[in-house]
Amino acid sequence: MLKINSALSYLRVFVILLLLWQALSLALKLPFIPSPADIFANLYGIFVSDIAAHALFSLWRAFAGILLSIFIGVPLGLCMGFYKAWDRLLSPVAYFVYPIPKIALLPLVMLIFGLGEASKIIMITFIIVFQVIVASRDAVKSIPKETFYSLRSLGAGNLDIFKKAVIPASLPGLLTSLRVSLGTALSVLFFTETFGTMYGMGYFIMDSWMRVNYVDMFSGILVLSVVGFLLFLLIDILERVLCPWKSK
Amino acid sequence: MIELAGLSVRYKNRDSEVLAVDNLNLKLDKGDICAVIGPSGCGKSTLLYVLSGIISEYDGKALIGGKSVNPRLHRIGLIPQNYGLLEWADVYSNSVLGLDIKHARQKSDEAYIEYILDRLGLARLKSEYPGRLSGGQRQRVSIARSFILKPDVLLMDEPFSALDAITREEIQDLFLDIWKENRVSTIFVTHSIEEAIYIGRKVAIMSPSPGRILKIFDNPLFGIENLRLADEYYRFSMEIRRMVKEAWSKC
Numbered sequence: 188m189l190k191i192n193s194a195l196s197y198l199r200v201f202v203i204l205l206l207l208w209q210a211l212s213l214a215l216k217l218p219f220i221p222s223p224a225d226i227f228a229n230l231y232g233i234f235v236s237d238i239a240a241h242a243l244f245s246l247w248r249a250f251a252g253i254l255l256s257i258f259i260g261v262p263l264g265l266c267m268g269f270y271k272a273w274d275r276l277l278s279p280v281a282y283f284v285y286p287i288p289k290i291a292l293l294p295l296v297m298l299i300f301g302l303g304e305a306s307k308i309i310m311i312t313f314i315i316v317f318q319v320i321v322a323s324r325d326a327v328k329s330i331p332k333e334t335f336y337s338l339r340s341l342g343a344g345n346l347d348i349f350k351k352a353v354i355p356a357s358l359p360g361l362l363t364s365l366r367v368s369l370g371t372a373l374s375v376l377f378f379t380e381t382f383g384t385m386y387g388m389g390y391f392i393m394d395s396w397m398r399v400n401y402v403d404m405f406s407g408i409l410v411l412s413v414v415g416f417l418l419f420l421l422i423d424i425l426e427r428v429l430c431p432w433k434s435k
Numbered sequence: 436m437i438e439l440a441g442l443s444v445r446y447k448n449r450d451s452e453v454l455a456v457d458n459l460n461l462k463l464d465k466g467d468i469c470a471v472i473g474p475s476g477c478g479k480s481t482l483l484y485v486l487s488g489i490i491s492e493y494d495g496k497a498l499i500g501g502k503s504v505n506p507r508l509h510r511i512g513l514i515p516q517n518y519g520l521l522e523w524a525d526v527y528s529n530s531v532l533g534l535d536i537k538h539a540r541q542k543s544d545e546a547y548i549e550y551i552l553d554r555l556g557l558a559r560l561k562s563e564y565p566g567r568l569s570g571g572q573r574q575r576v577s578i579a580r581s582f583i584l585k586p587d588v589l590l591m592d593e594p595f596s597a598l599d600a601i602t603r604e605e606i607q608d609l610f611l612d613i614w615k616e617n618r619v620s621t622i623f624v625t626h627s628i629e630e631a632i633y634i635g636r637k638v639a640i641m642s643p644s645p646g647r648i649l650k651i652f653d654n655p656l657f658g659i660e661n662l663r664l665a666d667e668y669y670r671f672s673m674e675i676r677r678m679v680k681e682a683w684s685k686c
Contacts, residue, residue: 331519339487341584342536356522
């Protein structure tokens with residue numbers, strides 16, 4: 188019942204936004220604000236033949252960047268939270284690099300990794316990984332010391348402590364950090380896809396804009412938004428599956 | 436069974452050393468239960484952390500069953516002040532945590548696990564997470580975890596201090612009932628003189644920091660039915676209170 192209510196509330200907001208958009212389009216009558224009806228009609232025609240491939244490319248790059256961030260960021264963050272020496276050594280590095288606007292490094296990343304897939308995935312990783320590191324580290328630090336005492340007194344070694352406490356405790360923070368950084372990651376993905384590729388939602392949207400095809404452009408924006416929404420939804424589902432103590 | 440001889444523990448700060456426990460001696464027979472009373476910061480918790488293997492740097496001897504404390508070798512049930520539950524594990528998983536860590540859980544243990552959970556009123560809460568439990572229920576889970584392990588020693592660090600008066604009395608009774616069935620050697624640290632007299636067969640009084648055992652005596656009221664209703668309970672509590680004040684004033 189709760190799930191149906193939640194789906195209905197999402198649907199309600201979506202319909203309201205479409206109605207507002209339709210009203211704005213009718214009121215302004217500007218060529219670069221087409222009506223949602225035109226966009227849906229356009230999507231029906233070109234989604235399978237054209238946009239789907241671009242969307243899949245963007246999804247793959249986003250997934251690859253997120254997974255790479257997790258593989259790098261989670262072990263580092265967990266070790267920084269658990270071992271003081273790691274924290275002393277790596278926290279200053281993380282704090283120093285974290286505030287740098289990563290997008291400014293795009294030219295350098297492209298010079299090093301080329302114009303292909305690698306530079307796009309590395310840019311996404313670069314943006315997400317610091318949030319993942321900090322969230323994982325803080326999650327471990329927030330575990331009450333009594334939890335470790337109980338485990339140690341039961342004869343747990345470091346491996347047991349990681350399995351029983353450190354990893355599960357870090358999961359909610361990790362998922363929150365992914366949720367927070369996802370929006371920025373998609374913006375950067377869009378930007379990187381405007382260089383050195385002919386596939387991806389960024390390329391499709393900018394190409395449509397340059398062709399002065401605003402209906403295609405808005406179709407691309409809508410699909411990119413749906414990709415972002417689906418990734419958000421995926422994180423919610425993961426949280427329900429991996430962190431049942433949070434939702435129960 | 437438990438022997439602390441000449442135990443001294445120092446905590447190292449950046450530029451100084453703090454002596455938390457000084458030349459402490461305590462002996463406890465197998466199946467005995469000793470309540471330790473002491474003022475805040477006197478090293479009561481330190482004493483338990485030495486016996487549970489959390490603190491391994493100390494002078495003197497800390498033995499369980501004649502061997503140096505080793506959590507991998509000994510079965511140690513520690514109930515810390517905030518119960519030490521894993522928030523991400525359900526009641527059942529928290530309860531069998533000790534057996535799981537020791538890779539000692541077998542099918543034949545299942546009946547005993549069910550018995551303890553049932554005895555502590557947790558049978559219907561097995562799949563609940565600690566975040567959904569009351570303070571009293573969380574405390575029961577930590578007690579279940581310790582007894583399911585069938586520990587060599589049970590160490591309790593002010594386990595009932597966060598509970599309201601009625602729940603505290605209920606859990607004290609429940610704990611004593613289960614303790615009597617298992618007779619685990621237990622050290623029970625508390626601030627409360629009444630609680631020490633109610634729970635402890637022996638009562639030890641610690642000095643203010645650095646902690647030492649000032650006095651240890653057999654509790655003549657231990658195990659008396661409906662002790663809380665007895666006048667002697669309050670008279671004896673007052674007597675111990677006077678004794679504690681006198682002992683601390685000399686330190």
